[in-house]
Amino acid sequence: MGMKRIMLACAAGMSTSMLVARMQKAAQEKGLDTEIFAVPASEARSRIEQEPVDVLLLGPQVMYMEAEFKKKLESKGIPVGVIPMMDYGMMNGAKVLDFAENLVRGQ
Template identity: 60%
Template sequence: MANKTIMLVCSAGMSTSLLVTKMQKAAEAKQLDAKIFAVAAAEADQALSENDVDVLLLGPQVRFMEGQFKEKLTPAGIPCAVIDMADYGMMNGEKVLAKAEQLMANN
C-alpha cells in the first residue's frame, strides 16, 4: 500500500495527535507509505476538500457524527468508521492502523 492518506477526526484534535504519532510509527515499522493526520471536527470539511483522503476514522468522542460523514464520503468511495474505544484509550496505533488498512482493502 503506497501513498495512502488516513484522516482522523476528533472533537479538538489534541488527544488524537498522539494516536497519529503512534500510527505513524506503526506504519514505518511496516514500511508503509502513509500520510496520517488529525483534525478537529470543526475543520474536517475543509481538510477533506484540501486532501485526497483514502479513509476517515472518527474518535469515539465524535461517533455521533458518523452518519453525516458517511453520507458525504460513501458516494466518493471513501470508507469511514469509528475508532474502537479501547484502542483509542490505549493509544494503540498498530490496531487503529490495521483497521484503516482493512477499511481501504475492503473498499
C-alpha cells in the first residue's frame, strides 16, 4: 500500500490519542508504512492544507462535519469517513485501521 498518512479529527484531539497509538500498533503488526496522527477538528482544515493526507477519519462526536469535509476534500481525492462508534468506544485500533484502508481503496 506504500506510505499512507491517516489523520483523525475529533472534538479536542485528546480522546483520539489512545486510538492513534492502537492503530499504530496494528499497522506495525501488519508491516504497514503509515503515519497516523490526531488533531482537533477545528485544526483539520488548515493541517490538510499544510500536510496532505491519504484519508481523514472523523470521531463520532464530530460526525456532523462529514458532509463539509467530503465536499472540501473530494476534489483532492481524499476520502473522509466517520469512525464507527463501537470501534471508537472500544478503542479498536485494528478495526479502525482496516476502515481507513478500505476508504483509501475506495471500498
